[in-house]
Amino acid sequence: MSSIGTGYDLSASTFSPDGRVFQVEYAMKAVENSSTAIGIRCKDGVVFGVEKLILSKLYEQGSNKRIFNVDRHVGMAVAGLLADARSLSEVAREEASNFRSNYGHNIPLKYLSERVAMYVHAYTLYSAVRPFGCSFILGSYDQDDGPQLYMVDPSGISFGYWGCAIGKAKQAAKTEIEKLQMKDMTCRELVKEVAKIIYIVHDEVKDKAFELELSWVGEVTNGKHELVPKDIRVEAEKYAKSLNLKGIIRKYCTNQVCKALRDLPRKNHFLKALCVYGSNSGFLCATRLLAF
C-alpha cells in the first residue's frame, strides 16, 4: 500500500530521500480513518453533511457534534482526530473574532482559511510538535462574496471548492458529488442530495449505525450558519433512503447468490457473469445490482 519510511518518519522536521515528510502523510491517514464529511456549494449557499458513526447505544442523540460554528456566517465540518479539530475550531473562532474587532466587518472566508491553514502548516515544521490529524471544510455565505467553500488538510494547504469530501469514503463521495450540477441548485434541493450521498457512501457492513448531521448557510438562513431544521432533515433522509438500492438489496434479498454478490467490490467484473446464472429470484436481484 504505502512505503514505510524507516528512520525518516520519526519527526516532522525530517525529509525522506524521495522528498516526502512522512509525519504529514501519516496525519492524512488519520483523517482517512474517520467517517466521511462532505461540503457542497450551490448558487445561494453551502451545505455540509457528516456521517457521524454511533459507537455506542448509550450516546445522547445529537452529541459529539462534528460541525462547528466559527462565526455567525461561517461553519466548519471536520474529519480526523476530533480533539485536534476542536482545538482548531477555537483557533478559527479567534481569527474571525479578531478580524471583526480590528476591521469592523465579517471575515472573508478566503482570508480565514489561509490564516488557519498557515497555523496548521506551522505544526508541520518542528520536531517538538506533531501535525494536526484532521482535515476540515469551511463554508460561509456573505452578501458581497456569495457562498464560499474551502478545505484545509493536515499539510496546511487550502483550496476553494464547489464540492469536496474528506474521510474514509471520500473517493466514492467525490464521484457522487461530481455528478451534481451544483451551480444551478438551491440549498433546499442540495440538502436532499447531500443526505443521499452520505447514505450511499456509508458502509453498512463495517460500520453499523450512524447519525446524519446536516448544516447549511445561505440565503435561506439569511447568512447564518445553523443545523438544518429537523423537519427538513427528516425529509432529506427519507429521500436519501428511498434511493439507496444497495440498502434495499441487503435488507430484502436472502438468495445466496445475491449475498455473495453483495460483498464483492462494486466494479468487479464477475458481477455481470454471475448474474446470468442466478436462479429466478437471484436474477431479479441481479437486475437491481446491474442498475448501479
Next chain:
Amino acid sequence: MAAVYMSANRSENAFSTVDLVPEWAQEEVSTGTTIMAVEFDGGVVIGADSRTTTGAYIANRVTDKLTPIHDRIFCCRSGSAADTQAVADIVTYQLGFHSIELDEPPLVQTAANLFKQTCYRYREELMAGIIVAGWDKRRGGQVYTVPMGGMIVRQPVSVGGSGSSYIYGFMDSNYKPGMTKEECLHFCTQALALAMERDGSSGGVARLAAITEEGLERRVVLGNQLPKFSNA
C-alpha cells in the same frame, strides 16, 4: 497690565524659559480647521481649509489636510497636526498590509475602524478629530466621522474642526440627498468659505477632492476666488 501681573509670578520660578522663547512657540501646532465630507452616488467629495496655527501665528497657510490613506480612501485631519499625521501614518501602514493580505482593495469601513482603534486606545494622549471618506466596490462612496474620543459613525455628510460650529446651520439647510458630484463640490466650497470667513483658525485656500471608482480629482479654490457672502 497683564504683562506686569505675569512677571510678578514668573520671578518665583528661577529656571523658567518663558522669557527666552516667544509665546507662540510654546503653543502646540494645531490644524484649527474646517473639514468636511459629502457622499454622493458613485463617490465622495471632501474639503478642507489650509491654515495651520501655533497660537496666533499661521505656521503654514497652504496646508494640505486631505491625506491619502489608500488609492481610494482619504482622511481629513483636524486637531493637533502632529497627532493626526502620526495616526494617519499608522493607519496607512496597517491598511496597506491588510489590503495585500486580502488581495483586494480595502473597505472604507475597515480604514475608519482602524482610525477608531488607535484614536480610542490613545484617547487621553491624542487630540485628533478625523473624517474618513472614500469609495469601495461593496458600498460605494462612504463618509465615516471619528471625532475626539474615538467614536465612529457613518454619516451622509459630516463637518469637523473648529470652524465646523459656524456651518452646521448651513449644512442642515442646504444638504439634499441625491446631489451630483458638481453639486457636492459647490456645496463644499460654499460651506468652507463661510467657515473660513468666521473662524480665525481657518483660512487660506479651500482644498477639495472628489473620489470615485475612476480615481481622484483634486481642486484648489484660491482665497480671492472663494464665494463672497457679504458686500464688505
